[in-house]
Amino acid sequence: PRPPLLCRKLSGLYFIEDRKEWSDLEPVPQDDGPNPVVKIAYSEKFTDVFDYFRALLKNDEKSERAFTLTAEAIELNAANYTVWHYRRVLLQALEKDLRQEMRYITAIIEEQPKNYQVWHHRRMVVEWLSDPSEELEFIADILSQDAKNYHAWQHRQWVIQEYKLWDSELEFVERLLEEDVRNNSAWNQRHFVISHTTGYSDPAILDREVQYCLCQIRKAPHNESVWNYLKGILQDRGLSSHPGLLERVLELKETQCSPYLLAFLVDSYEDALETNNTRATLNQAQEVCALLAQVKDTIRREYWLFLGRSLESKYGPTAAPQSDAASSDAADQQELS
Amino acid sequence: MGGEDEERGKLKEFEQIDFLKDRHVRFFQRSLQVLPERYSSLETTRLTIVFFALSGLDVLDALHVIDKDNMIEWIYSLQVLPTEDESNMQRCGFRGSSHIGLPYSSKGPGMAHPYDSGHIAMTYTGLASLLLLGDDLSRVNKRACLTGLKALQLEDGSFYAVPEGSENDMRFIYCAACICYMLDDWSGMDIHKAIEYIRRSMSYDNGIGQGAGLESHGGSTFCAVASLRLMGRLEETLSERELDRIRRWCIMRQQTGFHGRPNKPVDTCYSFWVGATLELLDVFQYTNYEKNRNYILSTQDRLVGGFAKWPDSHPDPLHAYFGLCGLSLLGEPELMKVHPALNVTQRAFQHLQQLQQAWRDNVSSCT
Numbered sequence: 088p089r090p091p092l093l094c095r096k097l098s099g100l101y102f103i104e105d106r107k108e109w110s111d112l113e114p115v116p117q118d119d120g121p122n123p124v125v126k127i128a129y130s131e132k133f134t135d136v137f138d139y140f141r142a143l144l145k146n147d148e149k150s151e152r153a154f155t156l157t158a159e160a161i162e163l164n165a166a167n168y169t170v171w172h173y174r175r176v177l178l179q180a181l182e183k184d185l186r187q188e189m190r191y192i193t194a195i196i197e198e199q200p201k202n203y204q205v206w207h208h209r210r211m212v213v214e215w216l217s218d219p220s221e222e223l224e225f226i227a228d229i230l231s232q233d234a235k236n237y238h239a240w241q242h243r244q245w246v247i248q249e250y251k252l253w254d255s256e257l258e259f260v261e262r263l264l265e266e267d268v269r270n271n272s273a274w275n276q277r278h279f280v281i282s283h284t285t286g287y288s289d290p291a292i293l294d295r296e297v298q299y300c301l302c303q304i305r306k307a308p309h310n311e312s313v314w315n316y317l318k319g320i321l322q323d324r325g326l327s328s329h330p331g332l333l334e335r336v337l338e339l340k341e342t343q344c345s346p347y348l349l350a351f352l353v354d355s356y357e358d359a360l361e362t363n364n365t366r367a368t369l370n371q372a373q374e375v376c377a378l379l380a381q382v383k384d385t386i387r388r389e390y391w392l393f394l395g396r397s398l399e400s401k402y403g404p405t406a407a408p409q410s411d412a413a414s415s416d417a418a419d420q421q422e423l424s
Numbered sequence: 425m426g427g428e429d430e431e432r433g434k435l436k437e438f439e440q441i442d443f444l445k446d447r448h449v450r451f452f453q454r455s456l457q458v459l460p461e462r463y464s465s466l467e468t469t470r471l472t473i474v475f476f477a478l479s480g481l482d483v484l485d486a487l488h489v490i491d492k493d494n495m496i497e498w499i500y501s502l503q504v505l506p507t508e509d510e511s512n513m514q515r516c517g518f519r520g521s522s523h524i525g526l527p528y529s530s531k532g533p534g535m536a537h538p539y540d541s542g543h544i545a546m547t548y549t550g551l552a553s554l555l556l557l558g559d560d561l562s563r564v565n566k567r568a569c570l571t572g573l574k575a576l577q578l579e580d581g582s583f584y585a586v587p588e589g590s591e592n593d594m595r596f597i598y599c600a601a602c603i604c605y606m607l608d609d610w611s612g613m614d615i616h617k618a619i620e621y622i623r624r625s626m627s628y629d630n631g632i633g634q635g636a637g638l639e640s641h642g643g644s645t646f647c648a649v650a651s652l653r654l655m656g657r658l659e660e661t662l663s664e665r666e667l668d669r670i671r672r673w674c675i676m677r678q679q680t681g682f683h684g685r686p687n688k689p690v691d692t693c694y695s696f697w698v699g700a701t702l703e704l705l706d707v708f709q710y711t712n713y714e715k716n717r718n719y720i721l722s723t724q725d726r727l728v729g730g731f732a733k734w735p736d737s738h739p740d741p742l743h744a745y746f747g748l749c750g751l752s753l754l755g756e757p758e759l760m761k762v763h764p765a766l767n768v769t770q771r772a773f774q775h776l777q778q779l780q781q782a783w784r785d786n787v788s789s790c791t
Contacts, residue, residue, distance in 0.1 A: 115525040118525070118526070118527050118528040119498070119501075119521075120497070120498060120528035120530070121494075121528075124495060124498045125459060125466075125477070127464055127467060127470075128459065133461060133464065137523070141523075141524065144525065145537065165465070166465040166466075166469075167523065168586065168590060169468065169524065169539060172586075172588045172589070173539065206591070207591045235685070237639065241638055244638065269687040271686040275629075275638070282628075311676065311686040311687060312686050315629035316629070318629070319628030320628065322669075350676075387675055387676075387711075388712070389710035389711070389712075390707065390711070392710075393707070393710050
């Protein structure tokens, strides 16, 4: 039971129920029936706000008091998508100031950056205003607090694509990668920007990207993201097709080895096998699989062994045997020993 | 003495990685009762919490601890049924809770309300919950659910959660696939468009993101692969090379347990999202079971039950459920097997198959 009205007035604890401007409205309680499940124990204040919200909803009331109440409801539960939808209905019906709404949603997202509803709401307001001018800076601020926030990146990609704001994005990506070269979201964004602008078909661009990757690998070898990116931009052209790359990777293997480097090597050998299936190349691939299974990536031991078996069964039977030079060398070796 | 210390050390290790089945049963029982106000953000998604608890109890083979009939009634009270004039067909499905304020009713016809509509994830978890409780879905208005579902699909093949509009991504494609699969009726979606959306969401790194261009993620990869499996289109949509590439992306997610994206910390729930995907692709057997199990159990809350995303963190129903499912994939002795695409126990899945057979028999006996 609520504290008496006088007590509430003295302590400033105003419920909607007490406000004269609401006396015409009959609050609507939640009804979970005789056996409620996963019932949430709301405080009086919470129940009060939402009982009145439900009343407004039922009547589809379009008023200033309704608009004000949505803010109170949002403060209590910003994940209630019905409240956000109703607020958008009111924003339009009451022709509210959308610039002010942008300020409002900016504050809410700063407080709750992992909530789906708030980002969707911001997108709607940006669309109504046809004004993305604050977005890149705002999202950059959210990313400065959590550089991998998926909602933030999703919103960023939407804004850039919708309003063609590509111009400074590669620069933004590079800044983030300087801060953390292992930020997988930033690598993804790099691919997003380049594939939608210059593309990777130009050999100069492709080589620039390959060199960028090799540079980042030298700085921080144990980084799955850079290796995924390198493989990603080359795999459909053929990993073994980029001139000199295999040699560079084999060099790196000596001083900046990692499970990712070795996996890249296996995939490069497999790519070579597709066009030129030789026992020599197959053996090289098997050697790396064995190294991964036994030493360099033992958590995935069973997988690397499986991969080795798969390669053998796929390429083994039809592999071109060792070249004559190689096999006579081998025979000479045997004679000498 | 060295020998005693060694024994004590081994015992301590054992204490921290043993599976506390009864604690988890009680954790889910409590979740089904009353939650404190700090869970208020879950109001509109309460039905998903019910699903986690019920399916969790099912995996623990402990559904006998709850009153199934009461539960079934409450779930049916969340169905958005057609009004007398059927003007709301495109808004039908299941609600997440009673938050709109309609009077309790577990039977039709629907009550007209300007803002009452179903939510795709609630329709999915509502149906799954009814199924695992042994219900025959006879009180589900299938035509209405499918009409409501169809209304949520966008031109690009993805789905909104609600007819009023929302974000759209791979999660809701999975929900849609589960709904159609359970109702044995794919008229609720344009499969071709959904498949195109899935293909466009494949990333340069061979994982799958929430949408085209977005970062590949363990959750969306599961949603995509499981959806294709439920549609029966996995092998025809993805080449063997593409499947091998997805396998590689997924298997690289294991660190101890699994993470959802490269260079992110591990989290118990990915033991299911990524584990189940690997199982669907026939390579879960090549993961490291011991490290995975040890990680999941390190996130077990020994006092209160349940699991958290990380060790020494607060458990919640989602991580409790997916932690259990992760253990089930590993063959944990006391747990029921989970269907990796539909995300219910094999037992619930078999019940569904029997139901669907009966539906087909009914159809043929009518013609």
